[in-house]
Amino acid sequence: MNLTKKQAEKLVNGCINNERTAQEALYKLCHADMLRVCYNYLPDKELAKEAFNNGFLKVFQSIKSFDAEKGELGGWIRKIMIYTAIDLCRSEMKFNKALLFTEKDEDEFFISPSVLEKLFFEDILQSIRTLPLATQTVFNLSVIDGFSHKEIGEQLNISEGTSRWHLSEAKKQLRTLLETSGKSTDQLPERSGKAK
Incomplete structure (x- = not known):
């Protein structure tokens, strides 16, 4: 996601103000890369799409908390996508906690x-x-x-x-x-x- 600081700020402010054009622009800008992130964790395409959509809902709900001083917008969104995919992944599988490793x-x-x-x-x-x-x-x-x-x-x-x-x-x-x-x-x- 190659955005200048000013472009990212404009998109973030538009999303905070619930402007449909800004929300749509951010969604389209991130769609391919972030769906790929979800697909890395959830090889089932339907689950990956579910994680992507849930993740984007979280992005829009918490966009007010994005701080450009702490990092880049794409990295912030990626982290949300990873955690959302993990949450869905966790509900889809069970880990064997008794495994040993040296x-x-x-x-x-x-x-x-x-x-x-x-x-x-x-x-x-x-x-x-x-x-x-x-x-x-x-x-x-x-x-x-x-x-x-x-x-x-x-x-x-x-x-x-x-x-x-x-x-x-x-x-x-x-x-x-x-x-x-x-x-x-x-x-x-x-x-x-x-x-x-």
Whole structure:
């Protein structure tokens, strides 16, 4: 979302004043990116749309609290979308709180850069979407959105150890999926848009 500070301020003020044109402009501006955020956490398209719409309702309800001095409008909206998707995700799944994880497990799931070079961005996304929902959610929060295991635990109501286990399991499953995909792309012609 590339807005100048002045453009963002105008949109925010319009939304605070319940101006339909400002609300519609903000919705259209964010639609594709924020729906993608929801889809990262909820691979079911209908659930992702539900999270997106619920998230935007929250955006409009709490837009008065947006503070441009504390951050960018797109980042603020993204955070709302992530938390809304997590809330919906939490209601759709159950985490196994008894799972154990050791720190040394994390190093065992390294994916070779030569394999990653052969994969395309969509292949990687598709692989992530095949993970079990709980594991996928922890992976997205940790790797894509940069949350700590403590923050993930607080958001998903799980222990840090369970969060670590899900991340470790995601890496393990993705390693297998990506190495298989990487090997199968050896005979494919070069395409643009490779994951680096």
